[in-house]
Amino acid sequence: MITFESLGLQEDILKAVTDLGFVSPTPIQEKAIPVLLGGDRDFVGLAQTGTGKTAAFGLPLLHQLNVKLRAPQSLILCPTRELCLQIANDLKNFSKYLGDVSIVAVYGGASIVQQLREIKRGAHIIVATPGRLLDIIDRGAINFDSVRYAILDEADEMLNMGFQEDINNILSKTPAEKTTWLFSATMPQEVRRIAQKYMNDPFELTVGTKNSGNVNIEHEYYVVRPRDKYAALKRIVDYNPDIFGIIFTRTKLDSQEIAESLIRDGYNADALHGDLTQQQRDKVMKRFRERGLQVLVATDVAARGIDVDSVTHVINYELPDDVENYTHRSGRTGRAGKSGVSIAIITGRDVGKIRQIERVLGKKFVKAEVPDGFAVCEKQLFGLVHKVHNVTVNDEQIEPYLERIYEEFQQMSKEELIKRFASLEFNEFLAYYENAEDLNVKEVRRGEAGDTNTMSQRSSGRFTRLFINLGSVDDFNRGDMLRYLCDSTGLKGNKIGRIDLKGVYSFFEVENDVLEQVQKSFTDLNYNGRSVRIEMSQDGDKRGGGGYRGNSGGSRSYGGGDRRKSYGDREGGGGRREYSSGRPSYKGKKSS
Structure with a gap:
């Protein structure tokens, strides 16, 4: 050696x-x-x-x-x-x-x-x-x-x-x-x-192959509808009770909002991004290194330099543009010879990008299924059982209380005591996931309903494609454009489909039933002293939409309901977070 x-x-x-x-x-x-x-x-x-x-x-x-x-x-x-x-x-x-x-x-x-x-x-x-x-x-x-x-x-x-x-x-x-x-x-x-x-x-x-990933890392991807990405994220976290991971987003805004939603839904989470002061960043990283956080939600830039050997999972809430960035993200786990898992939560449009990453890394990704409610509950139950089995007992400190504890439980059999103890945490997940829907997108032949490449909505023709004379030269990215459209029209984000951002102009899609509202909203509208103009796209008035937001990350529904809502002081949280006029609103609606 x-x-x-x-x-x-x-x-x-x-x-x-x-x-x-x-x-x-x-x-x-x-x-x-x-x-x-x-x-x-x-x-x-x-x-x-x-x-x-x-x-x-x-x-x-x-x-x-x-x-x-x-x-x-x-x-x-x-x-x-x-x-x-x-x-x-x-x-x-x-x-x-x-x-x-x-x-x-x-x-x-x-x-x-x-x-x-x-x-x-x-x-x-x-x-x-x-x-x-x-x-x-x-x-x-x-x-x-x-x-x-x-x-x-x-x-x-x-x-x-x-x-x-x-x-x-x-x-x-x-x-x-x-x-x-x-x-x-x-x-x-x-x-x-x-x-x-x-x-x-x-x-x-x-050492290794150029541009390759760590050999100790397994790569998985889950294909879901854009609106189900946050629900899938929570379910993946719940399915891994001992997860100690990093969730990557594209933007600072996304990292903050997802972290806030996870906190509200009962998870030990926090955000790390460039808008935090150094004192705030140090505080977040101290909690993460000491495992006071279950998951850290971070941007690519903020996560550079995170050297924590025991990270078990990296979750790509959105894939990065560059394969090199994926390599850096996945490298946060599987460190110091340990194994790790890199997960990508994608929509059908991103399957091609997964194939591209596979070719560059020389590694095959496993297409995994978002677990159903039964599987999550089973994992949580036995996670609790293993935690009880491996807990360290401090005999000296607990000794003064044992007599009263034994008295409290003396009328119960061993079997009854075990059932009640296991049910204490298990009931919460059982109630939350009782009617959990299947979040997986089924792969079918191209062009059929549910096609992961065209999406079922896109083939329905319920979206109209519009031209707007604003683009990246006006300092817009796709997320900014989505918020601008919501602010200008009063629409919720789920009414706006795909956004194609160009240099001095862009294309965006809206549902047909709000087309007239959009057209009226852009009458006599100015942006930085310039008249804003929209018109029907010349490549077809009604082009398939589908709720895809490109780089803005899908339908941006982050809330989802408190998974622990059945217990008094843990109640609260939840609700689906959607964009309405560019600002989050909460609807007290549970999402599995």
């Missing part, structure tokens, strides 16, 4: 690694550390998230650190503040026996004054997000003359987030004679170009 001792690291670092409980290196660590200990060769490392890349570059970096030189010797760039803090914290743990090593995390959302103060005191290693580091560079508050190593971590994600120009500006301020290490989960052309521009004959190491 390969050990850290055999890799050539100095004794003080090995002692810290042992304290952290590391026994043997991961594949990326085993192969990268001996190369990086040489210290004089550029390096490209490709490996999935959760494979130990921080230690792969952090340990050899510390091995070559000159502790006596109180100046920045290494610069590490990463995409998000969460990852920035995670890397800085790991390096501090690795270096605790090396003496007075100063590692400064530089990121937005925290006091720049405090960060400047720490840099001025003499930082050995700077871990930074590009935007905040540029702010500090512009103030002339940092000197890179002593930088020997520049490390780009999660390089593909930094480029996805639009940091290309920032990275160029920062690297141009560092010495020409330095060693550059680049780590990435995927290798798109943009990352390749950075390697070509800033590296000289780099050593390239790939």
Whole structure:
């Protein structure tokens, strides 16, 4: 067995690694550390998230650190503040026996004054997000003359987030004679170009297959109607009583609304997105790491840097546009050699995207069935039984109460006691799922009713396709357009079908029975001083609709009713959340 001792690291670092409980290196660590200990060769490392890349570059970096030189010797760039803090914290743990090593995390959302103060005191290693580091560079508050190593971590994600120009500006301020290490989960052309521009004959190491997913992760997808996505989400969560997972959404608004609906429906959930303050983000992440949350609802950007080894499930409430983002999402589970499940809740339109992801990852997705009410109740019941069976009993603390407990139950037989105890939680789910409908979309021949590609509504011709002279150049995305249409017409979201967003114009579909209302609503309407115009689409007045919202995520019905409504102080919650004039409304209606 390969050990850290055999890799050539100095004794003080090995002692810290042992304290952290590391026994043997991961594949990326085993192969990268001996190369990086040489210290004089550029390096490209490709490996999935959760494979130990921080230690792969952090340990050899510390091995070559000159502790006596109180100046920045290494610069590490990463995409998000969460990852920035995670890397800085790991390096501090690795270096605790090396003496007075100063590692400064530089990121937005925290006091720049405090960060400047720490840099001025003499930082050995700077871990930074590009935007905040540029702010500090512009103030002339940092000197890179002593930088020997520049490390780009999660390089593909930094480029996805639009940091290309920032990275160029920062690297141009560092010495020409330095060693550059680049780590990435995927290798798109943009990352390749950075390697070509800033590296000289780099050593390239790939662990696994390029752009592939973690082998410990199973991939599943569920096909449902757009309006049933939230109900399917709840049922999947209920079917996995021990779930500790992350739910991914496209937008900050979606993550907040889904989290609020889950909380209202009795789940331990919270949201993580870019609109939160740093204090709020830290609080949410602390609860998640301590397992105070059952599920975390997050956007792609906010979830970067979440390094929690025990995540059991990743749920894609909406698929991302890029396969690389799917790889990053799924990499939040199956970390540190553990197994995990990546789930996609999709409509019939997204089956083709699943096939595309399969081809890129080289992995087959399992088409799963949303469990019915009986299956969910059975899983919850035996989840409770297993929890009772494995509970740790504190004999000393419970001893004073046992006599009264025995008296309370002395008239019951063992069988009666077990039945009553199991029913305590089981009855809630039994009542909630008693008449639960089948949420699965059946796959039939193309063009038939219920076809997952055309959708039954779309073939019914009950939608009319309209042109509008607003588009992406007006700063609309599909979700914004949906809200604008609802605001302008007074319609609920389920009256509006597919939205095709273009540059200076768009197409949208409305149900035929509200067509006249829509046309009247756009009489003499202005947007930013410009007259808004709608008209019948020229490619057919009545084109099949179907309630599909493209990137806005379906019918945006999030509520759903409290699954625990049968108990007094747990009552409340629920109701279907729908868009009406762009604002959520609640209808006190239970949804299975």
